[in-house]
Amino acid sequence: MENIKNALINLQCELVAERNKVNLQNISWIQYDILHLLSEEERLLPSQISTILGISRTKLSKSLRDLKQLSYLEQKPNVQDGRELITMLTADGKALIKNIETGHDKLYEIAGSVFSEEELVLFSELSMRFSKALKDERLKDHE
Template sequence: MNTLEDALINLQCELVAERNRRNPQEISWLQYDILRLLSLESEIAPSKISVLLGISRTKLSKALKELKTMYYIQQKPNEKDGRELLTILTETGRQLLDDIDKGHQELQLVANAVFNSEEKEQLAQLAEKFSKALKSERLKAHE
């Protein structure tokens, strides 16, 4: 019998393996996570990105520099606080995410094949609930 711990570890391993198949070699997982976050917000300060992703400012700075070099993001001064930069997803970055998302659609095809309608709804609700709890715990650590 699988325990919850086994199920979570196995799911994480499978999702990482699928992520390796879907993401282009030119960007790292961290860079993908940054781009994905930027696709959900119009502009965001690096300090907020580091908290939301649970990474150090140093590691984030390096990733942002590489993403700027690849023209996937741009940064501009914050009009409210000129000492701070705001990070924005470029059209090139948005296109890259669209291309990656096409690969992610295959995950949904597999889910559609193995789950009935009720199970898909339950999985979506439980995954969202669990994701929010993980994010909340990570953000509490930075308070």
């Protein structure tokens, strides 16, 4: 068990270091996570973002305000309920995420150099399963 614990800690540290290298605009972790989430989900309510990312509404509000000032996202009233705001990326936000993701290409190269094709498939499947379990556990707390 200690080996897996150390492996997870080391992997997290290395991925954070890699993320720092490609974050040339120096946006915060929370801001990056919000932008990345919106690049996958396209349109979300702040309450959904807060729940999915496991961050407080206060921290989220500050990050959303800052990202709007940087022109990386916009919010529009929800047609069904005007009190709610639909949050989405702007063209600048999409471009920023694309640039950061392009910077992550080195990760794919390194993975391809240390894993066989079969190992890459297995690593991908296991990583996605583990990521989903972490997310499901976090979301379960909000049901």
